[in-house]
Amino acid sequence: MSYLATTDDLFFNRTDLDQKRLEGIINGALKGADDGELYLEYRQSEGMVFDDGRLKNASFDTTQGFGLRAISGESAGYAHASDLSEAAIIRAVNTVQAVHAGHEGTMALSPLGTNRALYTDDNPLSSTAFETKIKLLSDIDSYARSKDPRVIQVSASLSGEWQAVQILRSEGHRVADIRPLVRLNISVTVADGDKMESGSYGGGGRFVYDSLLDPSYWQNGTDEAIRRALVNLNAIPAPAGEMQVILGPGWPGILLHEAVGHGLEGDFNRKKTSTFSDRIGERVASPGVTVVDDGTLVDRRGSISVDDEGTPSQCTPLIEDGILVGYMQDRQNARLMGQNPTGNGRRQSYAHLPMPRMTNTVMYNGAHDPAEMLKAVKNGIYAVNFGGGQVDITSGKFVFSCTEAYQVRDGIIGQAVKGATLIGNGPDVMQKISMIGNDMEMDEGVGTCGKNGQGVPVGVGQPSLLINGITVGGTA
Template sequence: MTASSSLSLLARAGLDPAAALRLTAHALDGADDGELFLEYCQSEALVFDNGRLKTASYDTSQGFGLRAVKGEAAGYAHASDISEAALARAADAVRAVASGHRGTLALAPERTNVRLYGDDNPLGAPAFEVKTALLAEIDAYARSREPRLKQVSASLAGSWQVVEIVRPDGEIVRDVRPLVRLSVNVVAEHGGRMETGSYGLGGREGFARIIAPETWQAAVDEAIRQALVNLEAVPAPAGELDVVLGAGWPGIMLHESVGHGLEGDFNRKKSSAFAGLLGQQVAARGVTVVDDGTIPGRRGSLTVDDEGTPAHRTVLIEDGILVGYMQDRQNARLMGMTPTGNGRRESHAHVPLPRMTNTVMMGGDRSPEEIIASVRNGIYAVAFGGGQVDITSGKYVFNCTEAYRIENGKVGAPLKGAMLIGNGPSDLHRVTMIGNDLELDPGIGTCGKAGQGVPVGVGQPTLRMDKITVGGTAG
């Protein structure tokens, strides 16, 4: 059954809005803040692997989460049964957090008429048969392009999420969120050596753009190109080298090593390396970092966050100076700041936390060619895979999935096994050149925090960073 985008979730569940409001008000009596979060979600995932449809899953879920916030504490109860009885039990469970001294209920989030994406359900078109035929066509196309391919895997994923946030003062905020993604992964073999390549794209839209032949063929070509480059890769050098980061997806390093440290909860608890540094220089001059949830159609964008606050373009670092944090409602209130539309949760079964949306380093005035030409001895990191970051210290390790040697200003041999090792807050001071080619990632990011995953975006221009520790396998 497909839920109508115009049908209230309360009405769809057969729950009297007046009863829902009464029980929400009862749960939040004496609290500082809180909300009833209702969710209906449909999702689909198709995986075509080595010539056959390996997985075809379809899921429908719904439920509510009821939260009462008092000071630093929060009571939370959730259920998949949206009924008056279940809501009454949840209200009784979360009221305990508001016992004792009575709080003053925070004002509701401001309203917005901005829409950053449509509300059509992407799962409705094209039909299942068309999607599976497309995945088979992707497999055939990839193998016809490159005989050295030994494995081809392609997937299509889509979801349609409807949320409603009900506050005890009667305010109701609603958002309808489409999300799609195409992923292509290949393995090429030559002379007994096997290497991988991958590419993906997507956003808050329907499938029309990403399944157009010119789009999916370009994705396949890019995955093959990366695999063939890696077949020629030589062992990466180790030591302290100048590093050029490519535009776009390499912004994931900024997201992980710096972005998490600028989320409100870590700074309120003083567990971030950036805690207490507002107004101070935390990066080289010219470095400006924003978290922008207002970019239309992007994977990390939100018309409103999961507390009902409209998305913002929040400047975090401006010309090297720390000027802001990403905030949900609870941490903003406790820090005497303003919510920034970064209160996000994976589903109704999770509490909202301050989370990134689309985190971007803004562009500068140098051309990518000029930046590369300035490096005498270094590496050019174009794409990243996994990594590890310690939020408190800022220390990170990132694996490069595509990188090249730079010698005397020229891009040389591709490298295998390159790792970047450093400290995010410290290495922001090592940025010496910023490109004029700002680029956003193609729409593939998912961010994990406290066991929750949410879709995000990243972006940056080409950057030069001096004297970064590179872990490799060559002397």
């Protein structure tokens, strides 16, 4: 069954909506506008938390609704409702038409489809029995407690969703997508005397639960959570000052995502509020640094076959060999900037306007062996994992907390440190990269990006990086 056929069943066969009548309503709603669409969404989601040896919480939710948008120049009219009925959509038409009243725009061409699917359309919520999911969480709890007597608390959670969308434009143009998403989180607390520390592991992607149910997967994940907790148990206060920093591969790419990626989204650059505005063709990073946003990676958490405007995802070059070459665009900002949409128009749900957002933001491999990087460090830290952070898009300034980091002295990894924060400026740090590793990894599949109150799943990836001169905030 095609995505259109599946979503037709959800949005038309089970409601009072008639496709042909709806096409006429959309044509009337968008007459004179520059762009716009009707976005239909149906979503099932579930979550289970197993904590302190018992099932603490289990939830299941079904939501559906529509969002209607009309664009006139830089303005957008938007109306949404959870009521999938013709009457509700007509009320929405009366609202959004106000934004282009008296405007005689030329409707933007609809995106060309690729008929490409990057993930299964199976529903993870129905493909695995509830009892099997609970047993997985219980097994994780038992396994973690059996691994080390210092484990005093275990929390494991499982979540999944199945989202079906259909995007309708003028002249009967329709695009559909079906998106599964699953995630497993494991957190452990260890104690030694009066000292307690926690460690966590998470993973997932756009597939069903089968991969997460594999014992080799969840046991490795549990082992990693315990290892991280024990590392922190023996950590010493982090040093402070400007020093060399090695970023590990994979999840440390979240610094790239926040400190650089957001500044390359089209809306910030159109409004000239980004530190990267009007800098296409300029050097913004060290030679060898190549960064892309790639929504086409199979099964990845941040991947989308089409974005939430119906544009197929793509691999978008952002920085090539240190030179800024492009921005991530939705349809509105691309049109206003005289550029092409890049498949980055994303929204949290039918209740939200789309805007330029990242998918999987990746720095490509370099030529250096990570061991070579270590030898080059006289006094610094090796940052393996990160927690939260804050970024100012206009200035590029960032602050990130390290959840796992180590001292490095004369090329040798030393004791673990805790309380380390990295403080710097994204564009400045990108030009201080002196070595790029050959060990690029993607994150385990846990990223959620926030922007303007909306959260969407994303991915990050990078090789190990040696950066000469980041301010490290510590407690020593």
